Amino acid sequence: MRRTPSPIDLRALQAFVAVCENGSMTGAARQLGVSQSAISQSIAALERDQNLTLFDRESRPPRPNAAGRALLELAGPLIEHAQMVGNRIGDASRTGKMPVRLGCVDSFAATVGPELIRAVSNSERQISMWSGLTPGLGKQLHDRELDIAICTQTTLNDARIVEVPLFSEAFVVVVARSHLQGRHELDWRTLAAELPLIRYTARSVIGQQIERFALHLGISSPRRYEFDATDPLLSLVAARAGFAISTPLCLWQARHYLDEIAVMPLPPGRLGRRDFFLLHRQGEWDPFVQDIVALTRSVLEKSIQPSLARALPGLPDDALG
Structure with a gap:
């Protein structure tokens, strides 16, 4: 029986998008200002939590597979919405x-x-x-x-x-x-x-x-x-x-x-x-x-x-x- 996926961690999602955009974990780490190890751990945790493989690891550089492409298409609005929520909370904090x-x-x-x-x-x-x-x-x-x-x-x-x-x-x-x-x-x-x-x-x-x-x-x-x-x-x-x-x-x-x-x-x-x-x-x-x-x-x-x-x-x- 396939277990229910966990809620998506936004930091792991950002790491996933960065890898897709840069074509490598090294480039993603450079873009986000973290270590390559941190990117690798985020991707592994994301795949584990969702019970999915997101990359075709036989290709070089690794490319998103069908599940990964579906996630990439949905990731942008999720990240933008999270940023908007953060900005609005900040506005509310300043104005009351x-x-x-x-x-x-x-x-x-x-x-x-x-x-x-x-x-x-x-x-x-x-x-x-x-x-x-x-x-x-x-x-x-x-x-x-x-x-x-x-x-x-x-x-x-x-x-x-x-x-x-x-x-x-x-x-x-x-x-x-x-x-x-x-x-x-x-x-x-x-x-x-x-x-x-x-x-x-x-x-x-x-x-x-x-x-x-x-x-x-x-x-x-x-x-x-x-x-x-x-x-x-x-x-x-x-x-x-x-x-x-x-x-x-x-x-x-x-x-x-x-x-x-x-x-x-x-x-x-x-x-x-x-x-x-x-x-x-x-x-x-x-x-x-x-x-x-x-x-x-x-x-x-x-x-x-x-x-x-x-x-x-x-x-x-x-x-x-």
Whole structure:
């Protein structure tokens, strides 16, 4: 009967990876700053504990066999996670509390993010913030590289992840103000017949969502201009190169263009809105999550919504909330 393997010793695992990378125990010893004998003993202990042979010792230099290759593939994430745990424990020791790692989509990080950082900096809680695309943030949360993620789409098939609705915003047409001068009762259908659609790239979630909505509305336009960010998109809109479909939060992120653009509503419906969610692991960070939800809604209601309403009179009342 084969005995159950013992838990893997991380130092022995580091020695194993070093031997694989260097092709010899001598090179591994030099890399880790230990004796060759220590490396040899670590490898022997690892094989004994796992009841496996990890190297083909008939080859010169010794190469990992099938079991060794499988372990090598899994070793990197294990070692990185152990280092991350050590770093976080050190951070907690210095500050008295575990820092929260928060990942946000770019439009949230650039608008609500500063207020969030300002509020948290006045408390005992420490926070680290990253921005990125929704798919990457979801993976980072799943891999425990983040504690909390704020995304615009939930695709994680993980019962341990809690999804908290934050808010939603409507897609709106964006056009240069100069294009509207002297014209009355111009609607989005007329605009779509006159100008090409300037798009967000299809590799972004917002780009995919807008493309589905545009097709639903019957907006057909050649793919001539596509951007990852709102700034270059609005620069072309302001230059009357075309019109765009965007959201209030994205417009506020690039608010230095607000004097040059105008907005028009689009037909309401589920396809016409973008939802934001806060994701976290069940039973983890619950009080802090509620703080983020309350603060986010306060920033939207008291700061961003009134400012957008003043700058863009054509924005629907329910465009953000």
